[in-house]
Amino acid sequence: MAESARRATGLPEDVRSAIAELRKHYPTEEALLLPALHFAQKHWGGWLPEEAILAVAQELQLPAARVYGVVTFYDLFHQNPVGRHRVRVCTNLSCALRGGNEILEAVQGRLGVRENEVSGDGKCSVVEFECLGACEQAPMMMVDDEYHGRLTPERARRIVEELD
Amino acid sequence: MSYEPVLLRRSAGAAPGAPPVGIGAYRDDGGYEGLAKALTMAPAEIIEEVKASGLRGRGGAGFPAGVKWSFIPKESDKPKYLVCNADESEPGTFKDRLLIETDPHQLLEGCAICCYAVGAPVCYIYIRGEYVRQAEILESAIREAYQAGVLGESVLGKGFKLDMRVHRGAGAYICGEETGMLESLEGRRGQPRVKPPFPAIIGAFGAPTVINNVETLCNVPHIIQRGADWFAGIGTDERNTGPKLYCISGHVEKPGVYEFPIGASLDTLLEAAGGMLAGRALKAFIPGGASAALLPADKSHLPMDFDNLAKAGSMLGSAAVVVMDETTCLVRSVYRLAKFFAHESCGQCTPCREGTNWSQLVLGRIEKGHGRPGDAELLVRMTANMSGTALCALADACVGPVRSLAQNFRPEIEEHINSGRCPLPYRRVFEETA
Numbered sequence: 001m002a003e004s005a006r007r008a009t010g011l012p013e014d015v016r017s018a019i020a021e022l023r024k025h026y027p028t029e030e031a032l033l034l035p036a037l038h039f040a041q042k043h044w045g046g047w048l049p050e051e052a053i054l055a056v057a058q059e060l061q062l063p064a065a066r067v068y069g070v071v072t073f074y075d076l077f078h079q080n081p082v083g084r085h086r087v088r089v090c091t092n093l094s095c096a097l098r099g100g101n102e103i104l105e106a107v108q109g110r111l112g113v114r115e116n117e118v119s120g121d122g123k124c125s126v127v128e129f130e131c132l133g134a135c136e137q138a139p140m141m142m143v144d145d146e147y148h149g150r151l152t153p154e155r156a157r158r159i160v161e162e163l164d
Numbered sequence: 165m166s167y168e169p170v171l172l173r174r175s176a177g178a179a180p181g182a183p184p185v186g187i188g189a190y191r192d193d194g195g196y197e198g199l200a201k202a203l204t205m206a207p208a209e210i211i212e213e214v215k216a217s218g219l220r221g222r223g224g225a226g227f228p229a230g231v232k233w234s235f236i237p238k239e240s241d242k243p244k245y246l247v248c249n250a251d252e253s254e255p256g257t258f259k260d261r262l263l264i265e266t267d268p269h270q271l272l273e274g275c276a277i278c279c280y281a282v283g284a285p286v287c288y289i290y291i292r293g294e295y296v297r298q299a300e301i302l303e304s305a306i307r308e309a310y311q312a313g314v315l316g317e318s319v320l321g322k323g324f325k326l327d328m329r330v331h332r333g334a335g336a337y338i339c340g341e342e343t344g345m346l347e348s349l350e351g352r353r354g355q356p357r358v359k360p361p362f363p364a365i366i367g368a369f370g371a372p373t374v375i376n377n378v379e380t381l382c383n384v385p386h387i388i389q390r391g392a393d394w395f396a397g398i399g400t401d402e403r404n405t406g407p408k409l410y411c412i413s414g415h416v417e418k419p420g421v422y423e424f425p426i427g428a429s430l431d432t433l434l435e436a437a438g439g440m441l442a443g444r445a446l447k448a449f450i451p452g453g454a455s456a457a458l459l460p461a462d463k464s465h466l467p468m469d470f471d472n473l474a475k476a477g478s479m480l481g482s483a484a485v486v487v488m489d490e491t492t493c494l495v496r497s498v499y500r501l502a503k504f505f506a507h508e509s510c511g512q513c514t515p516c517r518e519g520t521n522w523s524q525l526v527l528g529r530i531e532k533g534h535g536r537p538g539d540a541e542l543l544v545r546m547t548a549n550m551s552g553t554a555l556c557a558l559a560d561a562c563v564g565p566v567r568s569l570a571q572n573f574r575p576e577i578e579e580h581i582n583s584g585r586c587p588l589p590y591r592r593v594f595e596e597t598a
């Protein structure tokens with residue numbers, strides 16, 4: 001289908017054009033779903049409200065249920081509001097051996113949140129996470145897109161304090 | 165004998181956080197000469213060379229790469245694909261991240277040679293969603309390669325057309341399993357497929373597809389450039405050849421990625437990694453990632469290659485070596501792995517969905533002091549029902565650590581049950597909700 005012939009969807013233009021750019025590199029429309037959800041989630045501030053999911057479904061001409069099925073399968077897609085910053089603390093084995101659970105406790109304690117809660121000022125949400133592929137830096141956590149390794153509880157607390 | 169790194173040759177001395185080797189420096193060091201040479205060879209010749217090298221997959225299963233490539237039908241009415249597995253989610257594993265961060269062109273060159281050998285005009289590098297910076301590094305290396313005419317309409321001006329894309333996952337261990345990955349690439353939940361048909365016949369988008377791990381593909385340019393005999397001369401024997409990256413983590417002084425000829429022992433790795441943390445004694449180790457059976461300290465001399473580890477009841481897997489010292493509670497450690505597998509099971513197969521969950525529950529109750537007499541036998545029986553009864557190898561992955569704990573470290577389980585608590589002087593590290 002020619003790009004110009006595509007009906008308007010609920011997706012913002014920049015997301016639509018990012019998707020359009022990828023289209024020629026994949027043989028099916030469905031294959032654009034994960035990239036489209038990444039773009040949309042970025043646009044909607046780190047999570048996917050219903051409106052975003054429906055817009056992606058419309059853009060790729062997929063049933064909404066298909067898109068929901070995918071969103072719920074993957075740990076990096078969120079259907080609930082998240083903090084401005086997303087903190088993922090690894091507690092898998094290599095990190096646990098070096099104190100990963102203490103880091104999780106320190107960060108959640110400092111922000112006054114439990115698993116999946118957003119801190120009162122909307123600043124942070126914290127989740128316990130599986131191995132992030134950086135076990136040589138254990139214990140480590142991921143803040144938004146950045147890795148922070150060789151943490152102590154104090155350093156971890158300081159890192160989240162300094163977020164804006 | 166000192167060993168000259170192959171895969172890490174361009175990055176071994178680099179400072180942590182240094183920018184990746186760019187295309188200019190890569191070419192100055194002989195990079196892309198393997199690809200240039202490959203383009204003068206017949207595709208079948210390349211496949212024969214890779215077969216002769218003995219290169220086995222570095223993603224976990226150890227399948228011979230050249231043999232896998234030879235399964236791709238010569239004639240196909242659909243375009244063929246290479247999907248590079250950069251999902252790297254096996255706990256303890258971080259070597260592919262290093263390969264991408266330090267020397268991305270080495271991977272692109274390996275991918276390009278594979279594509280030419282099997283006749284695939286498209287390569288997707290499927291990278292785990294958490295590797296945001298690493299995806300950017302690959303994308304910028306791919307841009308460099310297009311600009312330099314290494315990729316695109318005519319690879320190195322030799323008329324072979326190749327499109328390469330980075331495709332980001334979104335946080336799911338099961339998408340590292342090759343058919344889960346294909347489902348995910350096609351825009352679905354990453355639930356593994358029934359095999360056969362194998363991906364070499366019906367893979368991505370219904371077309372013949374090669375799937376190889378990052379490290380596997382990084383070896384390929386060196387094999388083409390220096391020859392199969394050179395490669396086959398490295399390692400323990402003709403079934404275990406070539407250089408190998410070992411990821412060592414846990415209770416060691418200098419955790420990291422170390423390159424050795426395949427078949428290095430834990431003793432050798434420990435020496436390179438500065439020894440045990442704080443000089444404490446070794447208790448047990450996992451040689452090949454979360455899916456591998458735990459081995460006791462007296463196996464530290466064992467050559468860690470595919471066959472020696474299989475003989476010892478464990479596996480090389482992704483060569484993620486997790487070291488646990490005398491202060492470690494093994495019940496708690498394996499509980500944590502079982503919890504991981506329960507979280508990551510895609511839920512299609514009953515033995516896996518139920519077995520991973522029960523493994524977590526039973527180990528959790530033992531660790532919390534509520535274990536029941538017979539729990540060790542229960543774990544052994546449970547894992548017997550999970551083994552070989554599910555669609556993919558995730559169920560067996562959970563069996564690896566759980567069964568080895570129940571069989572080889574039973575006194576530690578009994579001690580927990582008999583004393584009604586974890587006997588190790590660990591700080592509160594066990595979440596109450598478990």
Ligand SMILES: Cc1cc2nc3c(=O)[nH]c(=O)nc-3n(C[C@H](O)[C@H](O)[C@H](O)COP(=O)(O)O)c2cc1C
Pocket residue numbers: 220221222223224225226227229249250251252253254337338339340341342343375376377378380381556557558561
């Ligand atoms: C549950 C599960 C997870 C896996 N995760 C990965 C992974 O993260 N990276 C990887 O390269 N292979 C992984 N594999 C192995 C792949 O299925 C496949 O064997 C491999 O990518 C083939 O490449 P190779 O032959 O070059 O090793 C996984 C397998 C299973 C069963």
Ligand code: SF4
Pocket residue numbers: 338355356508509510511512513514516517554555556557558559
């Ligand atoms: S073994 Fe487990 S992860 Fe693999 S397909 Fe079955 S349920 Fe899914």
Ligand code: FES
Pocket residue numbers: 090091092093094095096130131132133134135138140255256257
């Ligand atoms: S176990 Fe924490 S990054 Fe691997």
